[in-house]
Amino acid sequence: MSVTLFYITAVAILLFAILSVTTRRILRAAVYLLFVLIGTAAIYFLLRYNFLAALQLTLYAGGIIVLIIFSIMLTSQMNNQLEKPNDLQVVLASITSVVGVGLVLFVILNHSTFITQYSEKIYHVKEVALSLISYQKNGYALPFEVISVLLLAAMVAAIIMAKRELKNKEQ
Amino acid sequence: MENWSYIIWILIIPFLSFLFAALPGTKLKSSVSGLVGIASILSVAILSYITAYSYFFVSGKTDGVFQKIIAFNYVWVRFSEILQIDIGGLLDPISVMMLVVISTISLMVHIYSWSYMHGETGFARYYAFLSLFTFSMLGLVLATNIFQMYIFWELVGVSSFLLIGFYYEKPSAIAASKKAFIVTRFADFGFLLGILLLAYYTNTFDFITLTDTNGALITSPVAATFMGASVLTWAMGLIFIGGAGKSAMFPLHIWLPDAMEGPTPVSALIHAATMVVAGVYLVARMFPVYLMVAPDALEIVAYTGGFTALFAAVIACTQHDIKRILAFSTMSQIGYMMLALGVSGYGGEKGLGYMASMFHLFTHAMFKALLFLGAGSVIHAVHSNLIGDMGNLKKYMPITHITFLIACLAIAGIPPFAGFFSKDEILVAAFEHDKLLFSIAFFVAGLTAFYMFRLYFRVFWGKKQAYHHAPHESPLIMILPLILLAAASCLTGFIPFGKFVSSDGKELLVHTHWNIALPAIGFALTGIFTAMAFYRKETNASKDITNALGAVYKWAYKKFYLDEVYLFVTKNIIFNGISKSIAWFDKNIIDASMDGMALVTNYFSDKIKGAQSGSVQQYTWWYMVGSIGIAVFVLYFLMIR
Amino acid sequence: MIQGVPLQHILLLTTLLFFIGVYGFFTRKNLFTMLMSVELMLNAVAINFVVFNAYLFPENLQGHFFTIFIVSIAAAEAAVAIAIIVNVYRNIRTVNAERINEMKH
Numbered sequence: 039m040s041v042t043l044f045y046i047t048a049v050a051i052l053l054f055a056i057l058s059v060t061t062r063r064i065l066r067a068a069v070y071l072l073f074v075l076i077g078t079a080a081i082y083f084l085l086r087y088n089f090l091a092a093l094q095l096t097l098y099a100g101g102i103i104v105l106i107i108f109s110i111m112l113t114s115q116m117n118n119q120l121e122k123p124n125d126l127q128v129v130l131a132s133i134t135s136v137v138g139v140g141l142v143l144f145v146i147l148n149h150s151t152f153i154t155q156y157s158e159k160i161y162h163v164k165e166v167a168l169s170l171i172s173y174q175k176n177g178y179a180l181p182f183e184v185i186s187v188l189l190l191a192a193m194v195a196a197i198i199m200a201k202r203e204l205k206n207k208e209q
Numbered sequence: 210m211e212n213w214s215y216i217i218w219i220l221i222i223p224f225l226s227f228l229f230a231a232l233p234g235t236k237l238k239s240s241v242s243g244l245v246g247i248a249s250i251l252s253v254a255i256l257s258y259i260t261a262y263s264y265f266f267v268s269g270k271t272d273g274v275f276q277k278i279i280a281f282n283y284v285w286v287r288f289s290e291i292l293q294i295d296i297g298g299l300l301d302p303i304s305v306m307m308l309v310v311i312s313t314i315s316l317m318v319h320i321y322s323w324s325y326m327h328g329e330t331g332f333a334r335y336y337a338f339l340s341l342f343t344f345s346m347l348g349l350v351l352a353t354n355i356f357q358m359y360i361f362w363e364l365v366g367v368s369s370f371l372l373i374g375f376y377y378e379k380p381s382a383i384a385a386s387k388k389a390f391i392v393t394r395f396a397d398f399g400f401l402l403g404i405l406l407l408a409y410y411t412n413t414f415d416f417i418t419l420t421d422t423n424g425a426l427i428t429s430p431v432a433a434t435f436m437g438a439s440v441l442t443w444a445m446g447l448i449f450i451g452g453a454g455k456s457a458m459f460p461l462h463i464w465l466p467d468a469m470e471g472p473t474p475v476s477a478l479i480h481a482a483t484m485v486v487a488g489v490y491l492v493a494r495m496f497p498v499y500l501m502v503a504p505d506a507l508e509i510v511a512y513t514g515g516f517t518a519l520f521a522a523v524i525a526c527t528q529h530d531i532k533r534i535l536a537f538s539t540m541s542q543i544g545y546m547m548l549a550l551g552v553s554g555y556g557g558e559k560g561l562g563y564m565a566s567m568f569h570l571f572t573h574a575m576f577k578a579l580l581f582l583g584a585g586s587v588i589h590a591v592h593s594n595l596i597g598d599m600g601n602l603k604k605y606m607p608i609t610h611i612t613f614l615i616a617c618l619a620i621a622g623i624p625p626f627a628g629f630f631s632k633d634e635i636l637v638a639a640f641e642h643d644k645l646l647f648s649i650a651f652f653v654a655g656l657t658a659f660y661m662f663r664l665y666f667r668v669f670w671g672k673k674q675a676y677h678h679a680p681h682e683s684p685l686i687m688i689l690p691l692i693l694l695a696a697a698s699c700l701t702g703f704i705p706f707g708k709f710v711s712s713d714g715k716e717l718l719v720h721t722h723w724n725i726a727l728p729a730i731g732f733a734l735t736g737i738f739t740a741m742a743f744y745r746k747e748t749n750a751s752k753d754i755t756n757a758l759g760a761v762y763k764w765a766y767k768k769f770y771l772d773e774v775y776l777f778v779t780k781n782i783i784f785n786g787i788s789k790s791i792a793w794f795d796k797n798i799i800d801a802s803m804d805g806m807a808l809v810t811n812y813f814s815d816k817i818k819g820a821q822s823g824s825v826q827q828y829t830w831w832y833m834v835g836s837i838g839i840a841v842f843v844l845y846f847l848m849i850r
Numbered sequence: 851m852i853q854g855v856p857l858q859h860i861l862l863l864t865t866l867l868f869f870i871g872v873y874g875f876f877t878r879k880n881l882f883t884m885l886m887s888v889e890l891m892l893n894a895v896a897i898n899f900v901v902f903n904a905y906l907f908p909e910n911l912q913g914h915f916f917t918i919f920i921v922s923i924a925a926a927e928a929a930v931a932i933a934i935i936v937n938v939y940r941n942i943r944t945v946n947a948e949r950i951n952e953m954k955h
Contacts, residue, residue, distance in 0.1 A: 059874030823954030
């Protein structure tokens, strides 16, 4: 049952991904992307990574997509038809993608026998959070701090970029 | 023990005066900066006299020997425990004597210039430079170590450069200042090498340590040799090159005659009395080292001095520019001093030459400054440097005439004027050491008398000139220094100099050696009377002699073509031969290869700059292609393995 | 829950997802849609981390945390990118990547 569900999800993800990069309406592209992200969350659920799945739904599906849609509205692109890509671009992009897929698949298929077993261990939020702030073995306090600094920097950058224009307008 | 710390003000006051005159530029009234300059040099002179009094008469002596006293000392740069550079003040007989000389002459020149330079546009600048020079010269003589001396040595060179080029609108003045600077710089390079060599082998710059007769350097000198002479001989020889450059010794003398382009009081101060004797002072300062460690170098000093004395005296007989005659005469007299140092020994009677040299330095400063200031007074009156434009001035300028006569008698060595005593002792010292040098010195003494009185008679007697407007006696403020210096020229000879200055600090009793003095006086008188016969009235005798000597005369008149030789060497050999080929190499090989590289780069960048399309997607695409390419490459090698 | 699904199948899924993202990045001209393609690629990588953790190194949490970090970086990147895009739009009234080519030779 779950296995079937997985394959259905996988196909849906790929389908929506393709739609997302080919549709000519920008808002639809955003919505398709949302479906891809939800599908990803579904795969996390199937693998019993509940925390990650929740994160994916709230941050990605909830946060980023809303951000993107809002900014699309801000720049009043909503009703515009997207330009058609020119043929050369399509051909080059397709070749690159196909070659890349081929290369990766070559590596994957060459590498080993099929692994079908995985651990069904459930990681509880408490365990994950403790490990995240631990500085012992298997602790991730340092990357955690680095990421928080990065986020702070991004926040400052975003604010400054949004603000500069205001200043100019006041002048 | 007296507190000598006030000595530092001798350095600080002129420096402050320099800043005061130089920094405001033209904002300050020029008379103010002049007055400040005179006031500061007056206070320096008073301080120097106090110093001299308390050093020579009160507390300089311990057990009958004049001590070397460090008045103040600051560590300037410390490189390591041994190697450090100090700035300080050293008092010993010669430095105190030099303090007196410098401050006296400088004071006279400051006062004299007040009138002489009156109304010049660069009046404040002039006083600023004079103060700078006084500061540097005092720092030079007070130096406690050879490196400090070198620093002030260069400062003196700079101020000399600035003052020679004072009339910077005149191309000849610019050329002369450059010439003076480059020639002395060239010599100072030798000085620097000598300092480094000496410091490398002795680990010290300090004069007291270096010249201590019981010290390490003299009792156990370094044994290393280079090209057949000990390294210390080389070091001292190189140091003497520096001294020779500053003191205009042959063959580095060529800058001095040209330096007369500067204002006349400057010539009196710098190019007659003080700066040019810095070389003599340097040799005297290092004298024990020269004598006991590098006698060969001292021999060179003696012969260079002797030759220069003769050489310059011969040229002086033929010149027509009053200041140039005096310049060659200065060279000749400095040659005398060098000669005296070169023939001297150490201690007691043997140190007579040393003492005579210092004595002559002292007296020469007085009468040569007097001669220059007198010449300035004459030039001021007739507005010309050439003795052909002068004549019969004794009627118009009585005081200048009398003082000039006194100076001429002093330099000719006629008793009881100052030059007689010092010259006599030089002759005695030379006689005891080397008969050849003695005969040169003796001959030069006569020659000196001849050319000085040639000058004197041509200027103050001779034919009656038709002046455009009658020359008049200079103003009192110019006359006053003349009178003071004339008094000094009369009286300084009677100073028992040996009591104060001697090679080992002990008292040296000197007496006139009449057996040498009398023939010398006779010879000098012969020179005077010959000059009188030729030049007192306008006669044809001098022309006849000139014609008879013909080529020799012309040769001497052209200063033995040394300037032309230098010009040939620098222009034809160095500029055309070496520099031009190097320039060609630089331009066509080095520069061209750089240009070629730039051209190639430029060409290719022009060709490939289309890749910078500004399109993000293109860049990313290339990035992707590159990554895939690298992945394929890596995989290929992994598979092979 | 999905025992029996081979690791390679999931990797196939992520590979395809990633290169769809690459394709989208190269063919789209609108900056927003290019950003979306980047999100697709990031997602593919994040799934990869998770399945490697689950299949190969269940005793560690590396995959877990890398996914968390990817999500947070994606959020930061989206915020900054959108700020830039909005700024660009305000200045030159377009979000077309091909017309933003001032910085060329």
